[in-house]
Amino acid sequence: xxxxxxxxxxxxxxxxxxxxxxxxxxxxxxxxxxxxxxxxxxxxxxxxxxxxxxxxxxxxxxxxxxxxxxxxxxxxxxxxxxxxxxxxxxxxxxxxxxxxxxxxxxxxxxxxxxxxxxxxxxxxxxxxxxxxxxxxxxxxxxxxxxxxxxxxxxxxxxxxxxxxxxxxxxxxxxxxxxxxxxxxxxxxxxxxxxxxxxxxxxxxxxxxxxxxxxxxxxxxxxxxxxxxxxxxxxxxxxxxxxxxxxxxxxxxxxxxxxxxxxxxxxxxxxxxxxxxxxxxxxxxxxxxxxxxxxxxxxxxxxxxxxxxxxxxxxxxxxxxxxxxxxxxxxxxxxxxxxxxxxxxxxxxxxxxxxxxxxxxxxxxxxxxxxxxxxxxxxxxxxxxxxxxxxxxxxxxxxxxxxxxxxxxxxxxxxxxxxxxxxxxxxxxxxxxxxxxxxxxxxxxxxxxxxxxxxxxxxxxxxxxxxxxxxxxxxxxxxxxxxxxxxxxxxxxxxxxxxxxxxx
Ligand code: HEM
Ligand SMILES: *[C@@H]1O[C@H](CO)[C@@H](O)[C@H](O)[C@H]1NC(C)=O
Numbered sequence: 001x002x003x004x005x006x007x008x009x010x011x012x013x014x015x016x017x018x019x020x021x022x023x024x025x026x027x028x029x030x031x032x033x034x035x036x037x038x039x040x041x042x043x044x045x046x047x048x049x050x051x052x053x054x055x056x057x058x059x060x061x062x063x064x065x066x067x068x069x070x071x072x073x074x075x076x077x078x079x080x081x082x083x084x085x086x087x088x089x090x091x092x093x094x095x096x097x098x099x100x101x102x103x104x105x106x107x108x109x110x111x112x113x114x115x116x117x118x119x120x121x122x123x124x125x126x127x128x129x130x131x132x133x134x135x136x137x138x139x140x141x142x143x144x145x146x147x148x149x150x151x152x153x154x155x156x157x158x159x160x161x162x163x164x165x166x167x168x169x170x171x172x173x174x175x176x177x178x179x180x181x182x183x184x185x186x187x188x189x190x191x192x193x194x195x196x197x198x199x200x201x202x203x204x205x206x207x208x209x210x211x212x213x214x215x216x217x218x219x220x221x222x223x224x225x226x227x228x229x230x231x232x233x234x235x236x237x238x239x240x241x242x243x244x245x246x247x248x249x250x251x252x253x254x255x256x257x258x259x260x261x262x263x264x265x266x267x268x269x270x271x272x273x274x275x276x277x278x279x280x281x282x283x284x285x286x287x288x289x290x291x292x293x294x295x296x297x298x299x300x301x302x303x304x305x306x307x308x309x310x311x312x313x314x315x316x317x318x319x320x321x322x323x324x325x326x327x328x329x330x331x332x333x334x335x336x337x338x339x340x341x342x343x344x345x346x347x348x349x350x351x352x353x354x355x356x357x358x359x360x361x362x363x364x365x366x367x368x369x370x371x372x373x374x375x376x377x378x379x380x381x382x383x384x385x386x387x388x389x390x391x392x393x394x395x396x397x398x399x400x401x402x403x404x405x406x407x408x409x410x411x412x413x414x415x416x417x418x419x420x421x422x423x424x425x426x427x428x429x430x431x432x433x434x435x436x437x438x439x440x441x442x443x444x445x446x447x448x449x450x451x452x453x454x455x456x457x458x459x460x461x462x463x464x465x466x467x468x469x470x471x472x473x474x475x476x477x478x479x480x481x482x483x484x485x486x487x488x489x490x491x492x493x494x495x496x497x498x499x500x501x502x503x
Contacts, residue, residue, distance in 0.1 A: 025049075039394040041086050043077035044068065051079030069407075075393050083109075085400045088390070089407040091414055091438040097382075097390055098403060098445035104388035106446035107131040109381050109400045112235035113228055116244045117251045118303060122295055125303030126450070127311050131385050134295040138304060141296075143450060145280045146196065159195050160457050161350050163188050164465040170204055171470065171500045178475035178497040181324055182317070185462075186213065189316045190309070192458060197305050198261055199276030212257060216309060219254040222247070224489045258302050278305065312451045315375060316458050318492045319441075322373030323366060323463055325481055325493050326421050328474045333423060334467070337362050338503070341468050347503070351464040353457060359464070360433035364426035366459050370441045372421045375490045377406035379443045405440055414438040421483075470500040 029048040044052045056064045056078075065087070068076050074093045078085040088094050097105045108128050119125065122134055126142060129135040146156070167188045171181075184204065190213055191201040202209030222228060227247050231237055238244055245252070265278045274280050281304070284296040327334045344358045345351050356363055382401040389395065410418040414436060415425055428434045442449035449455070466472075474480070481496035 037394050037396060039392065041075045041077040041393045041395070042072045043079075046079040049081060051081050051083075053080060075391060080400075083400055084396070084398070085402060086395055087402045087404060089404045091408045091411045091440075093391065094403045094405070094408050094440070095437075095444065097401065098443065098447075101388060101390070102445040103131075104385055105382050105401055105403075107383040107385040108447075109383045111232040112238060113231050113248070116238070116248045117255060117306075118299055120299060122293060123297055123300035123303055124295075125300065125307040127307045127380065131446070137294040137296075138300070139450060141281075141284065142277075142304065142308075145277055146451070146454060156196070156454065157353055157457060157461070159201075160192060160461045161352070161465075163191055163195075163201065164350070164462050166191075166201075166204070167462065168465060168469050171466065172502065174500060176499050176501050178478065178499050180495055180497050182321060182495065185320050186313065186317045188462065189313045189320075189458060190216075192316075192454070193309050193312050195276075196454075197277045197308060198265070199279070215250070215254040215257050216313070218250040220310065220314065220489065222250040255302060255306065258306055262298075262302060262305075277308075308451070311449075312454070314490055314492075316455050318375045318490055319370055319373055319455075319459060320462055321493050322375070322485075323369035323459070324466075324472055324498065325483070325496060326365075326369055326372070327467070327472050328481065328496075328498055329483070330421060331473075333365060334472065337365060337467050338471070341464060345464070345468060347468065351461055351468065353460065355464070356460055360427060360431060361423065362464060362467075363433050363460070364423040366463055367426045367435065367439060368421060368423045370459070371409045371415075371425065371439060373485075373491070373493075374406050374409050374441070375492070376441065376443075377404070377491055379403050379405045380447070382447065403443065405443060408438050408440050411438055466500075469503060471503055473499045473501060475499050 026048060044055045046052050047054065068078075068087075069089055074089045076087055078087065088097055107130060110128075110130065114124075114128065119128075124130060124134065126135065126138050129138065167184060170184050170187075187204045187209070190209075194209075195201050202212075231247065262278060266282065269279060269282050271283055271286065274283060278301070281296065281301050284291050285298070285301070287296070327337075340359050340361050341351075345355055379402075382403060384395050384397050384399045384401060386397045387394070388397075395401070409415075412418055415438070416422065417425070426433060426435060426439075442452040442455070475497055478497055482494045485491045485493055
């Protein structure tokens with residue numbers, strides 16, 4: 001009270017208040033920001049509150065990063081407000097962290113916005129789950145469920161082949177007119193995840209399916225949006241009543257939709273007969289308390305399935321679109337693939353994974369499309385699980401670690417023509433397929449992409465089946481598509497149209 005009286009007395013006290021607030025703010029900032037460690041990676045000087053964010057040109061962030069890379073080397077540090085971030089560049093550095101010090105870099109940073117889509121204790125999904133025994137159990141279960149997916153009926157490969165057939169029919173129906181491949185390819189890869197999780201595919205025109213794909217895309221763009229990112233930096237704003245409901249509306253709608261699908265499954269569940277991933281998970285859940293503690297609970301089922309959709313659809317779809325874009329721009333490459341297909345498979349039967357070893361050129365092209373397309377330029381963020389060291393630098397526990405996969409896939413010391421589409425990167429002098437170690441589009445180490453095997457199957461079978469059936473061409477009136485892509489979580493080609501002429 002006396003303070004207030006004293007404050008209201010005259011102008012000079014406002015100055016005093018100003019000084020007081022400034023000092024308080026600086027002390028607060030000082031307490032929140034990092035300690036000074038010796039041997040911490042170098043980086044631009046961090047300012048109170050905002051850290052190093054003002055140095056980043058948000059319209060062209062890679063230009064700023066290139067500058068830091070040049071100035072500070074392969075390992076440099078940034079500070080997002082009070083979050084310590086270390087960026088790793090180049091094959092050697094990234095491999096040392098993810099492979100040689102796998103445990104030290106296997107954690108994931110936690111963001112306050114997660115809670116609003118259902119993230120909680122023992123239910124963290126899989127993609128952003130903290131490194132620990134729940135993540136381990138869920139990852140092991142998911143991998144083995146995907147692997148021995150025969151489950152009495154069709155193998156995963158047969159399902160991919162079947163879906164490729166549907167995709168071909170839909171493309172045929174375009175009758176050589178210019179169209180954007182994106183929607184059909186999206187449907188095909190979404191269907192693969194649907195088959196795995198819900199035991200069946202949908203017709204591309206199906207109402208429920210269309211709604212699901214739309215809800216899903218909506219929720220992804222919301223997650224990548226500026227507002228969500230901002231709330232992660234300023235979580236206190238999440239306490240504003242009604243705000244989270246507004247901001248996460250799309251993600252909530254999507255989760256509600258998943259709830260309905262799971263509910264339907266639970267009603268028809270028969271423990272004797274496992275139809276799909278959801279059934280296998282329900283079976284684990286029925287094992288009681290311990291299973292529940294290990295992450296097999298209802299809340300986690302919806303998060304894990306949402307994660308598989310998020311991680312498994314746009315990634316594969318974007319990669320395929322890059323591959324077809326390169327075919328439009330490199331007709332000579334396309335006709336070489338046509339020749340190889342005609343020689344090894346012919347025009348009658350469908351391609352199988354067994355054909356891959358006999359098709360070094362096609363295989364090289366798919367790998368080069370992945371390398372050059374570079375759809376996850378900075379992968380997913382990691383976090384230091386404990387205090388560790390990398391090339392002489394000290395990286396404290398809890399530091400967010402960005403592994404720059406782009407800098408690995410385009411590392412000048414490994415690739416002959418890092419910034420060109422050049423399938424020969426994956427061929428030896430005798431035309432045999434070789435895979436340089438720096439081919440890391442799925443990352444590496446403990447958190448390496450869990451769906452890599454499925455993704456490789458989809459890429460090979462979808463791509464080869466379509467090229468067996470069609471020649472892809474640029475429509476005459478269309479400008480040459482851009483090859484630089486745009487970036488929102490993953491790097492996609494700009495929309496383009498093509499014509500598919502039956503062979
Ligand atoms: C061409 C397609 C794909 C690419 C390029 C890709 C790439 C990646 C990358 C870069 C990561 C981050 C790894 C890290 O943190 O270091 C990742 C993680 C993950 N991916 Fe993929 N992915 C693809 C397809 C798939 C598919 C089809 C599935 C699902 C069935 C899938 C499921 C996952 C999961 C669950 C994780 C998180 C793993 C963990 O944190 O333990 N991905 N992927
Ligand atoms: C990652 O590497 C690429 C290619 O070297 C570079 O252009 C980009 O700026 C890097 N990003 C970061 C965050 O360092």
